[in-house]
Amino acid sequence: MSELAIETTGLTKVYGDTRAVDGIDLRIPRGGVHGFLGPNGAGKTTTMRMLATLTRPDGGWAEVLGYDVLRQSDEVRSRVSLTGQFASVDEDLTGAENLRLLARLYGFDGKGARRRAGELLAAFGLDDAADKQVKKYSGGMRRRIDIAASIVVTPEILFLDEPTTGLDPRSRNEVWDIVRAMVAVGTTVLLTTQYLDEADHLADRISVIDHGKVIAEGTSSELKASVGSGSLHVRVMHRADRERARAVLVHQLGVEVSAAHDPHLLVAALEERGRVTRALTALDEAGIELAQFALGQPTLDEVFLALTGHEAEPDEEEGEAA
Amino acid sequence: MTTSTRAESPVAQAEAIASVLTSSSRPRRPNALQTSTIFGWRALLKIKHVPEQLFDVTVFPVMMTLLFTYLFGGAIAGSVTDYIAYIAPGVLVQSVLFITMYTGSTLRTDIDRGVFDRFRSLPIWRPSPLVGMLLGDAVRFLVASLLTAAVCLAIGWRPEGGVLGVAAGIGLLLIFAFSLGWIWTFLSLILRTPGAIMGVAGFTLMPLLFGSNIFVDPATMPGWLQAWVEVNPVSDLVTAVRAFMNGTEVGVEALASLGWSAALVLVFGSLTMWRYRDPR
Numbered sequence: 001m002s003e004l005a006i007e008t009t010g011l012t013k014v015y016g017d018t019r020a021v022d023g024i025d026l027r028i029p030r031g032g033v034h035g036f037l038g039p040n041g042a043g044k045t046t047t048m049r050m051l052a053t054l055t056r057p058d059g060g061w062a063e064v065l066g067y068d069v070l071r072q073s074d075e076v077r078s079r080v081s082l083t084g085q086f087a088s089v090d091e092d093l094t095g096a097e098n099l100r101l102l103a104r105l106y107g108f109d110g111k112g113a114r115r116r117a118g119e120l121l122a123a124f125g126l127d128d129a130a131d132k133q134v135k136k137y138s139g140g141m142r143r144r145i146d147i148a149a150s151i152v153v154t155p156e157i158l159f160l161d162e163p164t165t166g167l168d169p170r171s172r173n174e175v176w177d178i179v180r181a182m183v184a185v186g187t188t189v190l191l192t193t194q195y196l197d198e199a200d201h202l203a204d205r206i207s208v209i210d211h212g213k214v215i216a217e218g219t220s221s222e223l224k225a226s227v228g229s230g231s232l233h234v235r236v237m238h239r240a241d242r243e244r245a246r247a248v249l250v251h252q253l254g255v256e257v258s259a260a261h262d263p264h265l266l267v268a269a270l271e272e273r274g275r276v277t278r279a280l281t282a283l284d285e286a287g288i289e290l291a292q293f294a295l296g297q298p299t300l301d302e303v304f305l306a307l308t309g310h311e312a313e314p315d316e317e318e319g320e321a322a
Numbered sequence: 323m324t325t326s327t328r329a330e331s332p333v334a335q336a337e338a339i340a341s342v343l344t345s346s347s348r349p350r351r352p353n354a355l356q357t358s359t360i361f362g363w364r365a366l367l368k369i370k371h372v373p374e375q376l377f378d379v380t381v382f383p384v385m386m387t388l389l390f391t392y393l394f395g396g397a398i399a400g401s402v403t404d405y406i407a408y409i410a411p412g413v414l415v416q417s418v419l420f421i422t423m424y425t426g427s428t429l430r431t432d433i434d435r436g437v438f439d440r441f442r443s444l445p446i447w448r449p450s451p452l453v454g455m456l457l458g459d460a461v462r463f464l465v466a467s468l469l470t471a472a473v474c475l476a477i478g479w480r481p482e483g484g485v486l487g488v489a490a491g492i493g494l495l496l497i498f499a500f501s502l503g504w505i506w507t508f509l510s511l512i513l514r515t516p517g518a519i520m521g522v523a524g525f526t527l528m529p530l531l532f533g534s535n536i537f538v539d540p541a542t543m544p545g546w547l548q549a550w551v552e553v554n555p556v557s558d559l560v561t562a563v564r565a566f567m568n569g570t571e572v573g574v575e576a577l578a579s580l581g582w583s584a585a586l587v588l589v590f591g592s593l594t595m596w597r598y599r600d601p602r
């Protein structure tokens with residue numbers, strides 16, 4: 001049995017002139033949450049669909065739990081579940097009917113299916129909405145019924161495509177709690193997201209995807225470390241001191257120091273953390289009073305900017321413009 | 323925000339979810355017939371929730387029957403009562419085959435909404451969602467057949483074949499309609515909008531339905547049209563259905579209809595399943 005949940009080499013999907021997925025290599029271990037992070041149109045959904053056997057690759061190969069997605073697709077299907085970016089239950093049917101339908105298709109008899117649907121609805125806090133058509137559900141309830149539908153029979157891998165896009169913060173937190181609960185019982189969760197803080201909070205490992213390629217991989221700390229040691233934020237007490245402080249910092253740190261909009265603030269991207277202490281001493285010796293001296297890890301935003309040369313957070317129009 | 327009472331803490335919820343994840347058994351895998359029937363059940367549930375779906379199978383056949391009987395009845399056969407025996411089986415065939423094309427746009431809507439991705443990711447016999455859908459449609463076609471028959475009876479149709487003959491005719495018609503449905507499933511996997519599917523389906527059906535022996539005896543037609551009517555599978559179907567219902571001798575046309583049905587399933591069923599692997 002394969003140690004890896006997912007293994008791919010040169011996975012490729014081409015739509016006309018678009019190389020939606022352009023040679024992706026992955027080795028994802030079992031357990032925990034693996035995040036695909038990337039802007040709209042990066043190829044996250046297409047990659048996930050190929051892994052879930054919904055789309056056929058044009059090149060390369062992929063194994064899920066040791067089974068080839070093309071030649072052993074049935075083996076893959078009986079072990080994984082996908083919750084798509086958009087609703088993947090029947091909106092015309094009630095929540096209970098949707099779950100019963102799926103339970104029957106997995107082989108439960110009528111009574112067993114009814115019981116399983118009841119258990120799932122209760123666990124996801126949907127008892128009251130059981131007999132309402134899904135089209136009348138709120139966004140958060142829809143996401144929950146979608147996820148419930150994916151675990152009618154416990155999958156070994158759960159694919160979640162942008163599980164929190166468009167949700168309010170409270171519903172988003174609910175989805176995060178659900179994901180953590182699943183991981184706790186041993187399910188491997190693979191999720192895509194455009195949100196850096198989501199990947200940061202939830203994912204044990206992250207593959208950063210852009211233009212159909214994996215451009216970086218690792219834990220969120222590793223990714224942050226790969227762009228440098230972090231950034232230094234210095235606030236002077238008196239704005240008149242700012243230029244003097246800047247000269248001292250440039251001299252001590254040997255990097256660019258930028259003056260922010262805020263007339264008290266200076267920001268520097270560090271190459272070496274070791275020089276920070278000297279810089280602090282030098283500022284003190286120069287008699288500059290400080291309001292703040294903070295050394296932070298880079299945010300994933302900064303990571304993305306450094307890796308791709310463009311911002312990660314999507315514009316509203318980007319999908320069309322791209 | 324939500325209407326449900328979610329007083330539980332994340333911890334309680336985590337426990338509840340953990341318990342449903344670990345309590346799940348994996349039952350024996352159902353066979354092809356079972357999963358197809360379950361999808362047929364889904365189609366019936368949808369009719370329960372969206373009864374408007376029955377609009378096309380009720381209003382449309384009634385309208386067609388009355389329209390064509392009175393429109394052509396007087397002109398062609400001199401009187402409606404003479405004409406009804408000739409046209410009733412044909413109108414039945416026409417009503418049912420016409421509404422088969424809704425299958426395509428329904429499927430497209432399902433695909434666009436993402437439900438079909440869920441079905442395609444299940445470890446089941448691959449064609450079962452489509453077979454189940456067509457089985458559910460067969461129920462709608464049966465409703466349409468019975469209604470059309472009832473209207474024809476009301477305006478004076480007295481089929482010589484009796485109840486059995488009418489039932490046999492409807493049976494053959496449903497088999498053919500189910501098989502024709504695979505053309506529409508294929509169309510809905512290669513065309514992107516319900517409108518385009520309806521357009522192409524209508525365009526395909528026109529020559530099949532109107533270039534047939536449904537309304538008039540082909541003997542009155544010009545030679546080139548006769549040649550088409552002769553090879554048109556719908557003509558065979560109409561001849562066979564007519565023979566069953568009018569109690570006359572059933573010829574090779576019944577076998578031909580079954581043959582055409584098998585061929586449609588073979589060709590368009592295969593094409594559909596080939597596209598079904600990766601629909602856009």
Ligand SMILES: Nc1ncnc2c1ncn2[C@@H]1O[C@H](COP(=O)(O)OP(=O)(O)O)[C@@H](O)[C@H]1O
Nearest residue numbers: 015018020039040041042043044045046047602
């Ligand atoms: N079915 C399709 N037909 C044509 N182009 C597609 C299709 N699916 C995706 N694409 C294109 O492939 C690229 C990657 O899309 P996608 O995988 O959906 O990205 P993401 O999920 O990261 O937003 C985009 O440029 C998109 O327009």
Ligand SMILES: [Mg+2]
Nearest residue numbers: 044045085162
């Ligand atoms: Mg996507």
